[in-house]
Amino acid sequence: MELLSGDRPMDDGRETVAPSLWRSRAIGFLRAATTPLLPEDYVDLFDPLRTTTVLRARVTDIISETDDAATVVLQPGRTWRGHVPGQYIRIGVDIDGVRMWRAYSVTSGPRTDGRIAITIKAISGGAVSTHLLSSLQVGQIVQMEQADGAFVLPEVLPAKILLLTGGSGITPVMGILRHAVQDLDDVVMLHSAPRPEDVIFADELRSLGDDGRISLLERHTDEHGLLDTDELDALVPDWRERETWACGPAGMLEMLEGHWESAGHAHRLHTERFRPALAEPGEGGTVYFTNADREIDCDGARPILDIGEEAGVLMPSGCRMGICYGCVLPMREGAVRDLRTGEVTTATPGDGILIQTCISAAAGRCDLVL
Amino acid sequence: MTALQKKDHNPVEHLTRSDIESLGEELDALRAQIIESRGAADAAYIRRTIDVQRKLEMGARGVLLFSKYKPAFWLGTAGLTVSKILENMEIGHNVMHGQWDWLRDPKIHSTTWEWDNASPSDLWKHSHNELHHTYTNVLGRDNDLGYGIMRVDEDQRWMPFYLGQPLWNALNACFFEYGIAAYDLELGKYMKGRKDKAVFKRDLDKVGVKVRNQVTRDYVIHPLLAAPFGSWGSTLAANALSNLGRNIWTHSVIMCGHFPEGVETFTKTSIEGETRGDWYLRQMIGSANISGSKAMHIATGNLSYQIEHHLFPDLPSNRYAEISVTVRDICARYGLQYLSGPLPKQVGSAWMKVIRLSLPNHIAAKVKFPSRRKPVAPTALPSRITAMEQSERAA
Numbered sequence: 084m085e086l087l088s089g090d091r092p093m094d095d096g097r098e099t100v101a102p103s104l105w106r107s108r109a110i111g112f113l114r115a116a117t118t119p120l121l122p123e124d125y126v127d128l129f130d131p132l133r134t135t136t137v138l139r140a141r142v143t144d145i146i147s148e149t150d151d152a153a154t155v156v157l158q159p160g161r162t163w164r165g166h167v168p169g170q171y172i173r174i175g176v177d178i179d180g181v182r183m184w185r186a187y188s189v190t191s192g193p194r195t196d197g198r199i200a201i202t203i204k205a206i207s208g209g210a211v212s213t214h215l216l217s218s219l220q221v222g223q224i225v226q227m228e229q230a231d232g233a234f235v236l237p238e239v240l241p242a243k244i245l246l247l248t249g250g251s252g253i254t255p256v257m258g259i260l261r262h263a264v265q266d267l268d269d270v271v272m273l274h275s276a277p278r279p280e281d282v283i284f285a286d287e288l289r290s291l292g293d294d295g296r297i298s299l300l301e302r303h304t305d306e307h308g309l310l311d312t313d314e315l316d317a318l319v320p321d322w323r324e325r326e327t328w329a330c331g332p333a334g335m336l337e338m339l340e341g342h343w344e345s346a347g348h349a350h351r352l353h354t355e356r357f358r359p360a361l362a363e364p365g366e367g368g369t370v371y372f373t374n375a376d377r378e379i380d381c382d383g384a385r386p387i388l389d390i391g392e393e394a395g396v397l398m399p400s401g402c403r404m405g406i407c408y409g410c411v412l413p414m415r416e417g418a419v420r421d422l423r424t425g426e427v428t429t430a431t432p433g434d435g436i437l438i439q440t441c442i443s444a445a446a447g448r449c450d451l452v453l
Numbered sequence: 454m455t456a457l458q459k460k461d462h463n464p465v466e467h468l469t470r471s472d473i474e475s476l477g478e479e480l481d482a483l484r485a486q487i488i489e490s491r492g493a494a495d496a497a498y499i500r501r502t503i504d505v506q507r508k509l510e511m512g513a514r515g516v517l518l519f520s521k522y523k524p525a526f527w528l529g530t531a532g533l534t535v536s537k538i539l540e541n542m543e544i545g546h547n548v549m550h551g552q553w554d555w556l557r558d559p560k561i562h563s564t565t566w567e568w569d570n571a572s573p574s575d576l577w578k579h580s581h582n583e584l585h586h587t588y589t590n591v592l593g594r595d596n597d598l599g600y601g602i603m604r605v606d607e608d609q610r611w612m613p614f615y616l617g618q619p620l621w622n623a624l625n626a627c628f629f630e631y632g633i634a635a636y637d638l639e640l641g642k643y644m645k646g647r648k649d650k651a652v653f654k655r656d657l658d659k660v661g662v663k664v665r666n667q668v669t670r671d672y673v674i675h676p677l678l679a680a681p682f683g684s685w686g687s688t689l690a691a692n693a694l695s696n697l698g699r700n701i702w703t704h705s706v707i708m709c710g711h712f713p714e715g716v717e718t719f720t721k722t723s724i725e726g727e728t729r730g731d732w733y734l735r736q737m738i739g740s741a742n743i744s745g746s747k748a749m750h751i752a753t754g755n756l757s758y759q760i761e762h763h764l765f766p767d768l769p770s771n772r773y774a775e776i777s778v779t780v781r782d783i784c785a786r787y788g789l790q791y792l793s794g795p796l797p798k799q800v801g802s803a804w805m806k807v808i809r810l811s812l813p814n815h816i817a818a819k820v821k822f823p824s825r826r827k828p829v830a831p832t833a834l835p836s837r838i839t840a841m842e843q844s845e846r847a848a
Contacts, residue, residue, distance in 0.1 A: 116674045118666040119567035120507075128507055137560070180496030182557040404732075406766050407582035408551035408563045424485060436557060437564060 166230030175226030192261030249331025417449025477730030542754025788831030
């Protein structure tokens with residue numbers, strides 16, 4: 084337990100304690116000397132981890148786990164507030180010049196050097212994960228965000244726990260296990276992977292199993308097929324009594340959620356999804372303006388700006404031909420199509436990709452911040 | 454110069470409707486090709502430019518701490534001037550055009566960038582990106598033609614006030630950043646009572662804060678920092694000189710974009726129902742380039758490729774040189790003049806026009822000012838190629 088609470092995000096003393104008068108005067112003076120930039124923008128030129136305006140990390144080690152998975156050790160910048168095991172961080176890298184973000188669970192155990200580790204598995208068709216695995220190098224700087232996510236153990240640890248994972252769904256659970264296994268009495272872990280050699284952290288899991296710290300059930304789906312709920316009764320007869328954390332492919336999670344729901348134990352199941360089901364970009368769709376709380380239906384042939392204005396939404400606008408960038412709005416989620424090129428831009432939840440509403444048509448549902 | 458539609462000889466009358474549309478298609482294809490090939494090298498270019506500019510600025514300001522010594526004074530002043538020019542032209546102007554928005558880097562984005570200039574970025578983006586770039590060279594709509602204070606076209610009625618315009622223009626060059634701020638405030642429009650008072654007040658406050666910050670930095674804070682080294686006065690002078698140098702440089706470059714003899718202007722009604730091809734054509738013949746070395750192009754923020762910039766204001770500036778090869782070829786094939794010349798010639802031409810138009814037309818007519826828009830014989834006009842193919846088939 085102490086281990087856990089020690090890892091909780093702590094208030095940053097630098098921010099909560101009011102700076103002294105002289106200190107704030109000095110900061111004011113420095114700002115006046117660097118306007119319109121901030122002093123941090125100049126610090127940034129020499130040490131990208133010292134700046135307080137953006138959080139970044141340096142890659143300090145890359146450790147191969149399986150054929151298509153690797154653990155990346157990161158040294159976060161000075162504003163990093165720490166994480167709770169089970170949480171994820173978003174990592175941003177520039178691919179062909181374009182910044183792309185993806186979420187990865189923190190998998191490292193307790194460390195004294197302030198570093199954290201994430202474990203990345205290549206996903207077929209996953210531009211970011213494959214890029215990271217093939218080109219990430221020690222010493223490289225990546226963008227990151229503060230840890231987030233509610234897939235964590237409660238303060239009062241449950242007596243009996245079931246961990247249900249599939250593929251790279253092992254990563255947040257590994258983060259939890261590495262921190263808390265000492266304090267847990269009864270852990271059943273059921274992990275699915277295509278083949279024995281695809282099991283990430285296999286040696287560590289198996290040795291935890293051999294030592295009796297956890298009851299490890301490995302399932303190799305190439306041989307045994309996908310887990311179904313009937314088998315669950317046979318494999319873990321007391322699953323109803325166990326507080327359960329599950330992470331894995333969307334299909335597996337849906338099956339588990341349905342099963343727990345119908346058994347009336349939904350409150351005992353905690354799930355984590357990494358790859359939100361992306362809406363297939365289509366022709367037209369609903370545009371939701373998040374701050375205005377307005378929803379409008381857009382066809383796929385006309386700019387969102389025109390349709391929004393017709394519906395009485397007060398939108399920023401400019402040249403109306405895609406040249407002045409006076410109409411850009413952040414897109415949090417969804418997809419739009421550039422009416423000039425046909426190019427589709429998609430945003431996953433949490434993104435804030437700025438789009439030009441005067442030349443973009445809805446390509447499925449999308450959320451715009453306005 | 455007079456509006457294209459009122460000219461005796463119209464330099465685009467040899468173009469058929471389908472020629473203009475195929476010109477538009479060729480330029481759209483060029484645009485798509487550049488967008489497709491944007492990548493890590495372009496991203497590295499803008500980051501390197503920003504890095505160089507910031508280090509140059511820090512270095513120059515550091516050297517100016519010792520500006521009581523003459524060599525340090527001149528070295529620091531030169532460094533700071535170059536840094537301010539880079540910051541305004543190749544970085545600020547282009548970032549605020551959205552040329553680097555595709556990086557999705559919030560630090561290098563049109564919505565977040567603020568520049569070292571008296572005009573706040575949001576006001577500038579409205580008057581420049583939106584009004585000037587949409588209504589390029591349309592008389593009465595594009596205030597960049599004479600910035601609302603000068604007579605730049607024979608069609609504009611002459612008033613005695615214009616006699617002084619060579620002087621106004623020289624003063625404007627020296628205080629250009631304040632000129633831009635006044636222009637972005639739409640000061641003229643306000644004084645004629647055509648701008649909302651509340652909006653004007655709000656904008657004026659923004660400009661006030663921006664100017665105060667700029668002035669405090671250059672004329673109070675940095676001289677104060679240099680005071681312990683006995684260099685406060687010389688630092689103040691150096692900052693003033695570098696602002697002056699930057700102002701004159703940017704004014705000169707901007708004059709070269711649309712003022713030299715041979716650049717076309719358009720009547721207000723001519724843009725009604727304008728197609729994409731028409732729009733491209735207007736940008737093309739309404740702009741002029743500056744030829745020169747790579748360093749010169751960077752120092753102008755690649756606005757030396759004004760024609761390319763006006764065709765594609767949101768494509769990364771480091772690609773304009775490459776784009777210009779195709780644009781030049783299109784001009785030759787379509788029988789359009791690609792107006793370009795070295796800096797002294799373009800600046801001279803722009804100044805000559807300012808001087809000539811300060812006089813009433815009947816007096817100016819007595820002075821010979823040769824037009825620089827030369828008729829260009831098209832080498833491969835699409836409509837003629839089609840006509841030739843048809844006649845071949847008929848034969």
